[in-house]
């Protein structure tokens with residue numbers, strides 16, 4: 484049990500998928516996992532544990548933004564034995580080549596998050612994923628002929644913003660997309676000696692002013708879920724992980 488995750492000891496698997504939306508956690512449990520059991524209902528931030536290809540996997544909603552995912556990542560790692568954490572979410576593309584529905588593997592996350600400034604005064608810490616997980620995701624995608632783009636994203640605090648210059652500078656420097664959680668997840672995992680990766684689908688492209696249709700969202704999201712599940716079971720959790 485922890486403050487925001489009311490799970491019994493051992494109820495959370497060492498491998499955890501992290502969608503922002505708790506109803507997506509429910510959807511993944513219902514549609515993808517075998518024998519899924521719900522372990523969390525605190526604040527309706529649903530969490531489930533089930534099986535994917537015979538391997539135990541959990542899925543826990545995180546809410547939106549760095550502070551929210553930081554709470555769930557902290558409790559999952561420090562109190563529930565999570566070792567391999569893969570965020571699945573959406574992002575707003577900054578590069579014209581990225582179509583709605585494209586999948587991005589976040590090889591690094593720039594950020595404006597205040598959490599980072601507090602943690603690393605005077606240093607622009609580079610928030611990076613675990614390379615083994617990134618490689619596993621890339622390999623799993625290649626084996627299914629799922630196209631992915633690998634590169635940097637930016638984790639922003641503000642979704643609605645009125646300083647377009649910042650976004651333009653990020654785009655000019657090759658940042659693939661904006662989202663709101665990855666840097667916090669990567670940093671929390673690195674600080675705890677655990678492994679993390681973000682797999683994102685493009686839900687909108689600011690460059691083209693295009694948005695996903697509900698069908699595109701659904702299809703892109705399902706490919707991403709399968710890729711994330713295949714990725715977490717491709718790596719072994721630490722022997723000491725879990726309970």
Ligand code: HPA
Nearest residue numbers: 573574575661662663686
């Ligand atoms: N900004 C931040 N997060 C997002 C966006 C965006 O444009 N699109 C999807 N998630």
